[in-house]
Amino acid sequence: MSAVTGKTWVFGDEINSDVMAPGIYFKEPMDVMASHCLEAIDPSFASNVKPGDIIVAGRAFGVGSAREQAALSFAHLNVGAILAKSYARIFYRNMLNFGVPALIFPQADEINAQDEVTVDAIAGTIENKTTGKNYAVSPIPEHLMEMISLGGLMPFLKKKIDAGELKTGAMPK
Numbered sequence: 001m002s003a004v005t006g007k008t009w010v011f012g013d014e015i016n017s018d019v020m021a022p023g024i025y026f027k028e029p030m031d032v033m034a035s036h037c038l039e040a041i042d043p044s045f046a047s048n049v050k051p052g053d054i055i056v057a058g059r060a061f062g063v064g065s066a067r068e069q070a071a072l073s074f075a076h077l078n079v080g081a082i083l084a085k086s087y088a089r090i091f092y093r094n095m096l097n098f099g100v101p102a103l104i105f106p107q108a109d110e111i112n113a114q115d116e117v118t119v120d121a122i123a124g125t126i127e128n129k130t131t132g133k134n135y136a137v138s139p140i141p142e143h144l145m146e147m148i149s150l151g152g153l154m155p156f157l158k159k160k161i162d163a164g165e166l167k168t169g170a171m172p173k
Contacts, residue, residue, distance in 0.1 A: 003119065003120040003121075003123075004052050004054070004080035004081055004118070004121075005052065005080075005116065005117070005118040005129070006050065006051075006052035006053040006054045006080045006081075006117065007050065007053050007054070007114050007115070007116060007117075008053070008112070008113060008114060008116075008117050009042070009045060009049060009053060009055050009113060010056045010057070010108075010111060010112065010113040011038070011041060011042075011055065011056070011061070012058045013057075013058035013059045013085075014059065014060045014063050015038075015057055015058075015060075015062070015063070016062075016063055016064035017062050017063070017064040017067050017088070018064050018065060018067075019039075019040045019041055020037055020038060020069075020070035020074070021033055021037065021067050021070040022036050022039070022040070030069075030072060030073075031076065033069055033072070033073055033076075034046060034072075034073040034076040034077050035047070037070075037074070037077060046073075046077060049077050049079065050078075051077075051078035051080070052078065052079075052080035053079060053080060054079070054080055054081050054082070054117050054119060055074070055079055055081070055082040055084075056082075056083045056084070056105070056108050056111045056117075057082070057083070057084040057085070057108060058084065058085050058108060058109075059084075059085045059086045060086055060087070061082065061085075061087050061088070061091065062087050062088040062090075062091025062092065062094075062095075063088040063091070064088070066090040066091070066094075068094050068097075068098070070091060070094070071091060071094035071095045071097070071098045071100065072094075074095065074098075074100050075098040075100050075151075075152070079100055080100075080101075080119065081102070081103065081119040081121065082095060082100060082102045082103070083102075083103050083105035083108060083111070083117075083119065083126065083137075084102070084103075084104065084105060084108060085104070085105065085106055085108050087104070096140075096144060096147070096148060096152070096153075097152050097153040097154075098151075098152045098153075099147075099149075099150070099151040099152035099155075100148070101121040101140055101145070101148055103119065103121060103126075103137050103138070103139075103140065104137060105126065105135070106137075107135055110128075110131075110133065110135075111128060112130070114130075115128050115129075115130040116128075116129040117129065117130075121139060121140040121145055121148075122139055122140060122142055122145050123139060124136055124137050124139030124140075125137075
């Protein structure tokens with residue numbers, strides 16, 4: 001499963017992880033946290049985003065604190081992929097670790113809100129079905145897409161342990 005099609009939600013530069021996961025909701029269950037994702041920028045986002053929808057953003061998406069709840073909110077909302085000009089480093093890795101494909105997309109300005117877009121993360125292709133434009137981006141390697149398709153790092157490691165491919169127990173000296 002590398003391709004996903006959805007409607008786009010477009011955001012600008014330097015969208016802070018603090019607005020993706022407002023600190024006031026940290027002690028709440030994840031469904032409550034996710035219901036407030038990006039509300040300071042777009043109050044309708046969390047209640048209207050559909051599974052498979054695509055986030056398109058500018059530079060430094062996820063800048064700010066390294067809170068993993070920001071990535072978890074997008075995973076909980078079943079966002080299909082995130083396309084951004086650039087990412088805060090820890091946020092980018094958290095997205096992959098929680099099972100949401102994140103691709104660097106320099107042409108983010110060419111996508112409009114509510115365009116229908118297909119993202120194939122392994123092939124490194126983006127098709128804007130609304131405008132008919134196609135784009136090539138750096139793909140996500142298949143081994144990382146396997147991790148993403150299983151729901152992220154923890155389900156991936158559990159599968160490897162259950163299959164006997166990884167050993168558990170004490171760390172080697």
